[in-house]
Amino acid sequence: MAELATKTHLPALALEESLAGIALAGIANEEDDFGRVFDPEKRLKPPFAATRVTGTLFHTQGGLDVSADGQVKRKNGGLIPNLYAIGGAAVGVSGSGDAGYLSGNGLLSAVVLGRKAGQAG
Ligand SMILES: Cc1cc2nc3c(=O)[nH]c(=O)nc-3n(C[C@H](O)[C@H](O)[C@H](O)COP(=O)(O)OP(=O)(O)OC[C@H]3O[C@@H](n4cnc5c(N)ncnc54)[C@H](O)[C@@H]3O)c2cc1C
Known part of the structure; x- marks a missing residue:
């Protein structure tokens, strides 16, 4: 978990607490802080992997005015x-x-x- 926090530039303690909250919610079959309930059979387990999610331009309504042929x-x-x-x-x-x-x-x-x-x- 510490290695994952380093590689993703996330605060290690916050990352650990977030994942612990998810796993505990799964075990107890209770809602986590976001109201989610996780199936104990499907909860996250090591080895963990991560991907960085960031903002992107979805699409724009703007652009060059074109004919029906473009x-x-x-x-x-x-x-x-x-x-x-x-x-x-x-x-x-x-x-x-x-x-x-x-x-x-x-x-x-x-x-x-x-x-x-x-x-x-
Ligand atoms: C996260 C996300 C989800 C989306 N979901 C949907 C959806 O569900 N339904 C839907 O209809 N639309 C969706 N869209 C919008 C849709 O993807 C775009 O409207 C569409 O891909 C635009 O097509 P395009 O060919 O004009 O541009 P692009 O698909 O952006 O293609 C442009 C290409 O040109 C390349 N390029 C840029 N500059 C250069 C350069 N100088 N030299 C060579 N190559 C270059 C880029 O690498 C890219 O491959 C989504 C967009 C995003 C970002």
């Missing part, structure tokens, strides 16, 4: 010849806010516009 539009009308933008580089298909996002819209824009742009270009 061709980039000029600000004042018309299309820019031979310039295509798809996926994360193109404007989102979910609207201008986060409320319109449907699961799959990110990949939809990448795959469908990519195909259309490939056929048109």
Whole structure:
């Protein structure tokens, strides 16, 4: 556990306490501090491994305004010849806010516009 704390740059005591809380919750079949109940058969056991989780850009609704083929539009009308933008580089298909996002819209824009742009270009 000490080695894991060193490698992940986590405070050793806090890491030990967190894992002990999870294991104890499993043994007693009670809720831990987060209201979770762990199956005693499936609780964490050594050897432990870790992965660092950090923030990332999920997707953006912003991007270049494009035609239905993915061709980039000029600000004042018309299309820019031979310039295509798809996926994360193109404007989102979910609207201008986060409320319109449907699961799959990110990949939809990448795959469908990519195909259309490939056929048109
Ligand atoms: C955690 C997470 C979960 C997601 N879940 C979903 C989901 O469930 N459903 C969904 O629809 N969408 C989801 N998305 C969004 C979706 O993944 C993106 O909208 C989509 O991958 C965008 O595709 P893209 O081809 O435009 O860009 P990317 O998939 O980002 O591809 C760009 C590629 O270009 C490479 N690259 C960058 N710069 C250079 C360079 N200079 N030279 C060479 N290569 C370069 C990158 O390494 C990368 O491989 C998720 C995104 C994240 C981060």
